[in-house]
Amino acid sequence: DAGVIQSPRHEVTEMGQEVTLRCKLISGHNSLFWYRQTMMRGLELLIYFNNNVPIDDSGMPEDRFSAKMPNASFSTLKIQPSEPRDSAVYFCASSLDEGSSGLFFGSGTQLSVL
Amino acid sequence: GNSVTQMEGPVTLSEEAFLTINCTYTATGYPSLFWYVQYPGEGLQLLLKATKADDKGSNKGFEATYRKETTSFHLEKGSVQVSDSAVYFCALASNTGKLIFGQGTTLQVKP
Numbered sequence: 001d002a003g004v005i006q007s008p009r010h011e012v013t014e015m016g017q018e019v020t021l022r023c024k025l026i027s028g029h030n031s032l033f034w035y036r037q038t039m040m041r042g043l044e045l046l047i048y049f050n051n052n053v054p055i056d057d058s059g060m061p062e063d064r065f066s067a068k069m070p071n072a073s074f075s076t077l078k079i080q081p082s083e084p085r086d087s088a089v090y091f092c093a094s095s096l097d098e099g100s101s102g103l104f105f106g107s108g109t110q111l112s113v114l
Numbered sequence: 115g116n117s118v119t120q121m122e123g124p125v126t127l128s129e130e131a132f133l134t135i136n137c138t139y140t141a142t143g144y145p146s147l148f149w150y151v152q153y154p155g156e157g158l159q160l161l162l163k164a165t166k167a168d169d170k171g172s173n174k175g176f177e178a179t180y181r182k183e184t185t186s187f188h189l190e191k192g193s194v195q196v197s198d199s200a201v202y203f204c205a206l207a208s209n210t211g212k213l214i215f216g217q218g219t220t221l222q223v224k225p
Contacts, residue, residue, distance in 0.1 A: 004157075033213070043158075043203070043215045056212060091157050099213045100146055105157030 004094050006106035014114050018080040021109045023092035025073050031095040032075050033103060034067055038088045049075065050098050061086075082113045116141045116208045120216035123201075127194055127223050135189040135219045137178075137204035145206040147171075147180055147187040152201045152218070161189075161202070199223045 005024040013019055025032055033048040047057040052069045060067070064083070069075045079086055089110050093103035121136040139147065146165045150158040162171030167182035176191045187204060204216040 042217045045212065048212070093157075100207045102148060102160040102163055103158070103213060105159065107155075107157050 004092060004104050004106035006090075006092055006109050008109060009107065010110045010112075012112045012114065013082055015083055016081045017113075018078065019082045019086075019111060019113075021077040021079075021090050021092075021111070023075045023077070023106060025075070025092075025094040026104055027073065029094035029096055029104070030072070031098045032069060033093040033095070033099065034075070034077050035091040035093065035105075036088045037091060037108070043091075046077070048099075055098075079111075082111075084113045087111055087113050116145070116206060116212075116214050118204050118206055118214055118216035120202075120204050120219050123218075123220040125219060125221050127221070129196055129223055129225050130193045131223075133189070133191040133194045133198075133221065135202055135204075135221070137187045137189065137216060139185050139187065139204075139206050141185075141206055141208065143209045144182075145208055147178070148205040148207070148213070149176070149178055149187070149189050150203040150205060150215075152203065154200075158203060194221070194223045196223045196225055 007022045031050045034046040036044045046059045047067045049069050067077045089108045091108045093105040095103050117140045148163045149161040151161045152158045162173040164171040164180035170179045178187050178189045201218045201220050203218045
């Protein structure tokens with residue numbers, strides 16, 4: 001298995017533009033987590049899904065952020081409109097059992113909003 | 115609420131030195147505990163885990179023991195290498211399934 005695959009690896013955009021980050025889960029995993037990492041705030045859980053259903057979205061910063069799982073193996077995180085303070089590395093991670101046995105992380109998307 | 119506290123870094127060691135990175139937690143119930151490692155430019159990788167009190171997780175020469183009495187899960191390695199330079203995260207899995215991470219500790223190993 002190729003592991004969790006994220007795209008793009010790097011994204012540079014201008015303030016106000018829409019940004020879509022993509023994530024492919026490991027085959028057979030049923031939980032999906034989106035994290036954001038910055039120097040100031042460390043790792044923050046944005047949202048997680050179990051069996052395609054959002055379980056906890058309390059970490060989503062505001063309405064500009066939305067996440068979907070259109071099927072069991074794929075997820076998107078959208079920011080519309082983007083702002084410079086959204087610049088961060090965004091990770092997705094998948095798991096077999098809501099994370100209790102450990103998460104498998106993708107390589108992340110480095111987002112820069114100018 | 116649930117939380118994880120790690121020692122502040124950076125931790126700077128010479129090659130072959132002994133490593134300890136302290137981690138303590140606050141949780142209701144009996145969470146599973148984890149150490150993750152993040153190399154530059156990469157995502158986090160699971161290093162080791164322990165699911166109940168007195169369990170010892172180990173991998174690649176690293177060890178950590180789940181100590182319920184001191185609510186700790188300190189990471190140790192007997193002899194570090196330059197290639198161990200990375201950021202190390204302690205984490206717990208709450209009873210709701212949410213994984214809660216510490217703030218990370220940067221380890222720098224010099225030749």
